[in-house]
Amino acid sequence: MPELKLVFEVFKELAKTGISAEEILAKLEEKFEDIGFIHLSFEELLAVECLDASVDLKASEILELIHTKEGYPECEASRCKYQREKLKKKV
Numbered sequence: 001m002p003e004l005k006l007v008f009e010v011f012k013e014l015a016k017t018g019i020s021a022e023e024i025l026a027k028l029e030e031k032f033e034d035i036g037f038i039h040l041s042f043e044e045l046l047a048v049e050c051l052d053a054s055v056d057l058k059a060s061e062i063l064e065l066i067h068t069k070e071g072y073p074e075c076e077a078s079r080c081k082y083q084r085e086k087l088k089k090k091v
Contacts, residue, residue: 007045021061021064042083043080064087
């Protein structure tokens with residue numbers, strides 16, 4: 001779905017600027033509004049995109065924020081769980 005890719009492209013550009021995960025998520029929410037849609041974009045595209053380590057870690061931070069600060073319900077998506085576990089191992 002091209003719409004999913006658009007979310008991820010915006011994320012990758014913002015991640016290159018060095019701003020925090022919180023700021024990136026806020027900008028994504030301003031642009032796309034639906035946190036579920038943002039989550040789905042990350043879940044689907046992380047399965048096929050190869051990211052450098054710092055951007056990959058930022059993606060993990062975004063998913064963690066979506067579930068903790070944004071109150072998005074815990075999901076059973078293996079890609080999401082895998083990304084969030086990577087974050088926990090880095091900390």
